[in-house]
Amino acid sequence: MSTVAAENGTAGKRGARRWLPHTIALLSLLVILYPLAWLLATSLKPADEVVTSLDLWPSHLEWSNYTTALDGVSGVSVTRLLGNSLLIAVGAVVGNVVSCSLAAYAFARLRFRMRGPMFGFMVATLMLPHHVVLIPQYIIFNRLGLVDTYWPLILPKFLATEAFFVFLIVQFMRGLPRELEESARIDGCGAFRTYWAITLPLSRPALITTAIFTFIWTWNDFFTQMIYLFAPEKFTITLALRSFVDQSSTSAYGPMFAMSVISVLPIVLFFFVFQRYLVQGMATSGLKG
Amino acid sequence: MTTMSTDMPARTEQTEDPRPKSARRRRREQQWPAYVFLSPWMIGAVVLTLVPMAVSLYLSFTDYNLFDPPHWVGLRNYTEMLTEDPRYWRSVGTTLLYVVIAVPLKLGLALGAAMLLKNLGRGRAFYRSAFYAPSLLGASMSIALVWRALYNDGGTIPHLLDSIGIHTGGWVGNPDLAMYVVVGLTAWQFGAPMVIFLAGLQQISPDLYEAAALDGAGRRRQFVSVTVPMLSPVVFFNLVLEMIQSFQVFTPAFVVSNGTGRPADSTNFYTLYLYERGFTASHMGYAAAMAWLLLIAVGVITLILFRTSRSWVFYADEEGR
Numbered sequence: 001m002s003t004v005a006a007e008n009g010t011a012g013k014r015g016a017r018r019w020l021p022h023t024i025a026l027l028s029l030l031v032i033l034y035p036l037a038w039l040l041a042t043s044l045k046p047a048d049e050v051v052t053s054l055d056l057w058p059s060h061l062e063w064s065n066y067t068t069a070l071d072g073v074s075g076v077s078v079t080r081l082l083g084n085s086l087l088i089a090v091g092a093v094v095g096n097v098v099s100c101s102l103a104a105y106a107f108a109r110l111r112f113r114m115r116g117p118m119f120g121f122m123v124a125t126l127m128l129p130h131h132v133v134l135i136p137q138y139i140i141f142n143r144l145g146l147v148d149t150y151w152p153l154i155l156p157k158f159l160a161t162e163a164f165f166v167f168l169i170v171q172f173m174r175g176l177p178r179e180l181e182e183s184a185r186i187d188g189c190g191a192f193r194t195y196w197a198i199t200l201p202l203s204r205p206a207l208i209t210t211a212i213f214t215f216i217w218t219w220n221d222f223f224t225q226m227i228y229l230f231a232p233e234k235f236t237i238t239l240a241l242r243s244f245v246d247q248s249s250t251s252a253y254g255p256m257f258a259m260s261v262i263s264v265l266p267i268v269l270f271f272f273v274f275q276r277y278l279v280q281g282m283a284t285s286g287l288k289g
Numbered sequence: 290m291t292t293m294s295t296d297m298p299a300r301t302e303q304t305e306d307p308r309p310k311s312a313r314r315r316r317r318e319q320q321w322p323a324y325v326f327l328s329p330w331m332i333g334a335v336v337l338t339l340v341p342m343a344v345s346l347y348l349s350f351t352d353y354n355l356f357d358p359p360h361w362v363g364l365r366n367y368t369e370m371l372t373e374d375p376r377y378w379r380s381v382g383t384t385l386l387y388v389v390i391a392v393p394l395k396l397g398l399a400l401g402a403a404m405l406l407k408n409l410g411r412g413r414a415f416y417r418s419a420f421y422a423p424s425l426l427g428a429s430m431s432i433a434l435v436w437r438a439l440y441n442d443g444g445t446i447p448h449l450l451d452s453i454g455i456h457t458g459g460w461v462g463n464p465d466l467a468m469y470v471v472v473g474l475t476a477w478q479f480g481a482p483m484v485i486f487l488a489g490l491q492q493i494s495p496d497l498y499e500a501a502a503l504d505g506a507g508r509r510r511q512f513v514s515v516t517v518p519m520l521s522p523v524v525f526f527n528l529v530l531e532m533i534q535s536f537q538v539f540t541p542a543f544v545v546s547n548g549t550g551r552p553a554d555s556t557n558f559y560t561l562y563l564y565e566r567g568f569t570a571s572h573m574g575y576a577a578a579m580a581w582l583l584l585i586a587v588g589v590i591t592l593i594l595f596r597t598s599r600s601w602v603f604y605a606d607e608e609g610r
Contacts, residue, residue, distance in 0.1 A: 021405055021409050024405055025405055025409060025412070025416050028405075028420070029416065029419055029420070032419070032420060032477070033419065033422075035423075035432065035435050035436070035477070036422070036426070038438075038445065039431065039432075039435045042435075042438070099330065099333070100330075102326045102329060102330070103326065103327055105326055106324075106326035107327075110323035110326065111319065111320070111323070112320040112323035112327075115323075118327070118331075118334075122330070122334075125334075125338060127533055127587065127588070127591055128338070128342075128584065129536065129584055129587055131563055131576075131579075131580040131584075132342055132345055132580045132583070132584045133337065133341035133342060134345075134580065135344075135348060135573050135577050135580070136341035136342075137337060137341050139344070139355070139573075140336075140337075140341070156337055158329060159329050159330065159332050160329050160330035160333050161333045161338065166330065190322065191323075195326070216425055220425075220428040220429045220430075222430055222539070222540045223540065223564075227564075227568060238429070241430045241431065241434070242430060257431075257434070257435075257438075260430075260431035260434055260435070261431070263430070263431050264426055264429055267425055267426060267429065271426075275421070278425070279417060279484050282424075282481050282484045282485060283485055283487070283488035284488070
């Protein structure tokens with residue numbers, strides 16, 4: 001397509017067309033990544049430079065921000081906070097991958113009488129604001145004595161409540177060739193065997209996308225965690241950051257942003273390792289190939 | 290290329306059995322594995338979605354503080370909300386203004402970036418990933434804190450504006466500007482719709498552009514007559530998705546206002562106010578009523594978008610039907 005565009009121009013314009021997009025892209029990149037650079041730089045700034053200096057680079061690197069941050073908040077260490085976040089995120093990942101792939105397989109591959117209405121309902125819940133079910137869910141977990149535990153954050157994921165992922169896996173499974181599954185059926189495999197041995201391995205890209213998005217979204221989640229968790233030792237890193245905010249004076253700025261860096265580190269890591277799946281997963285969610 | 294089709298998975302071979310009774314039995318036997326596969330989802334749909342929806346609808350007609358039994362008050366919550374609560378209307382106004390500004394801004398940036406990247410060739414994959422990064426990080430508490438600091442009194446943005454002669458002061462403490470801090474953070478996360486736009490652009494056949502060029506269409510004409518109609522399903526998908534998400538914005542509003550919606554309720558977004566009414570002030574019935582009005586509003590707007598989409602969304606595969 002770029003060749004078509006280039007052919008419209010004169011020879012001089014063609015040269016400009018070649019470097020102009022790259023220049024714009026590079027400049028946009030600088031603007032887009034500035035907040036991240038700012039975060040990193042501020043986390044290493046001495047207290048007096050955080051507010052007064054507009055220089056991105058600190059005059060010297062203040063590593064003590066990080067040692068202060070590692071001490072954590074209200075006597076709970078950062079390792080503990082990260083561990084809590086990790087526990088919830090991993091629980092959510094396992095729950096979503098298992099329950100969403102089971103439901104998606106039924107919707108994509110099995111015949112049953114209620115498939116139409118049920119699939120319609122599942123798609124409709126994509127648009128349901130969480131707040132409509134929030135209060136009754138809170139009441140249920142409160143009655144069960146599960147408020148201030150991790151159950152309200154993990155259990156719903158085992159019940160395929162995130163329709164987005166069911167939908168994503170359905171879309172992917174529909175694109176798989178049926179021949180393998182059919183021959184497995186002819187060889188005497190039941191639905192479970194076929195799902196486990198054929199469909200699931202073939203669906204790996206969709207499952208990986210589900211796992212990564214679930215991890216990142218759960219890690220970033222603030223609202224649900226704030227509602228359900230009260231005891232500081234059960235806090236996630238996100239909740240701890242919030243208590244950092246409440247008592248914020250400028251002297252706490254450096255350690256606060258050091259902790260911020262620590263808290264986004266797992267996401268950055270995931271991003272670098274899995275960016276191909278992330279970008280593809282997002283792209284295919286809007287398109288049916 | 291269609292978006293978010295709600296049609297059912299393609300029907301498999303429908304074997305017509307001459308003996309209806311045994312066929313029905315056989316079909317029932319074949320159906321039980323499907324329901325086993327679906328059982329976690331079905332439990333979730335009933336216990337965590339359908340029943341809670343009914344309960345929250347009931348609660349919206351009650352006075353309920355989580356400890357004493359709900360007390361039926363009829364439409365009291367709704368009438369109070371709509372006629373006696375200026376803070377409610379302020380939160381509606383803030384949220385609507387935010388949605389109306391942030392969503393087109395974000396989608397505009399996303400489309401612009403996708404068009405730019407499409408023509409890049411070399412380096413496209415790198416830029417695509419880099420532009421996408423904010424979409425993952427942006428939802429975090431950390432980045433919301435960064436945004437607050439960047440727009441705060443003495444932060445980078447007011448300084449930058451000062452240096453080009455625009456004196457705004459800190460945005461975070463200014464009731465006229467605080468909401469735009471959240472807009473900025475939202476627009477910054479244009480990477481997710483950009484990726485979807487880019488995938489859509491790449492599915493447009495080059496033949497169409499060539500044919501248009503042969504007919505003498507310039508770049509602008511090609512954009513209007515080829516790109517826009519071919520991309521309209523993706524625009525529609527992004528629009529609906531972003532709109533629904535934007536109505537529920539919470540974390541940045543919470544951070545910018547320190548959880549209070551200040552200054553002067555200017556960042557008291559709908560969900561923030563709902564949280565305050567329900568969980569801080571223990572008016573669960575009132576919060577449930579707010580949630581239901583949110584559901585209705587989002588539902589109505591989605592419906593309007595779907596209805597009007599018939600006149601502007603173009604599905605290429607519809608021609609053959």
